[in-house]
Amino acid sequence: MDTVEIKAFVPARDFELSKRFYADLGFDIAWSSDDLAYLRAGNSSFLLQRFYQKEHAENFMMHMLVRDVEAWWQHVVSQHIAERYGVRAMPPEDRPWGIRDFVLDDPTGVLWRIGQAIGGDER
Numbered sequence: 001m002d003t004v005e006i007k008a009f010v011p012a013r014d015f016e017l018s019k020r021f022y023a024d025l026g027f028d029i030a031w032s033s034d035d036l037a038y039l040r041a042g043n044s045s046f047l048l049q050r051f052y053q054k055e056h057a058e059n060f061m062m063h064m065l066v067r068d069v070e071a072w073w074q075h076v077v078s079q080h081i082a083e084r085y086g087v088r089a090m091p092p093e094d095r096p097w098g099i100r101d102f103v104l105d106d107p108t109g110v111l112w113r114i115g116q117a118i119g120g121d122e123r
Contacts, residue, residue: 007045011060013052013108021085021107022048026075058109065099069116073102094118 012018019037023029027039035050044064066072073092076082081104082089090103092115101115
């Protein structure tokens with residue numbers, strides 16, 4: 001049994017603001033309707049949905065592995081993502097589980113961990 005892809009449906013309290021946030025973060029909006037958008041960066045993608053429930057959004061997490069976490073972090077800093085969107089951004093750290101990552105909240109409260117495997121292997 002082969003699979004092709006799996007995507008999460010990420011909630012958005014303010015759909016248009018969230019689309020701008022993700023575009024500024026580095027995602028392409030491959031397709032969008034009034035209630036749903038398909039976003040991708042390289043081989044990674046997700047569906048952004050016009051849906052908000054506080055308890056759900058504030059407990060929703062995404063984890064994205066990248067090849068160069070420092071380049072992604074520098075992009076977040078140079079684009080002033082945290083300041084422009086009023087979100088939390090914490091710089092990269094080495095984690096005991098073998099990942100160097102940084103933490104970034106989106107405007108809805110979804111927590112992202114963007115990182116790379118320490119030692120170069122993919123996890």
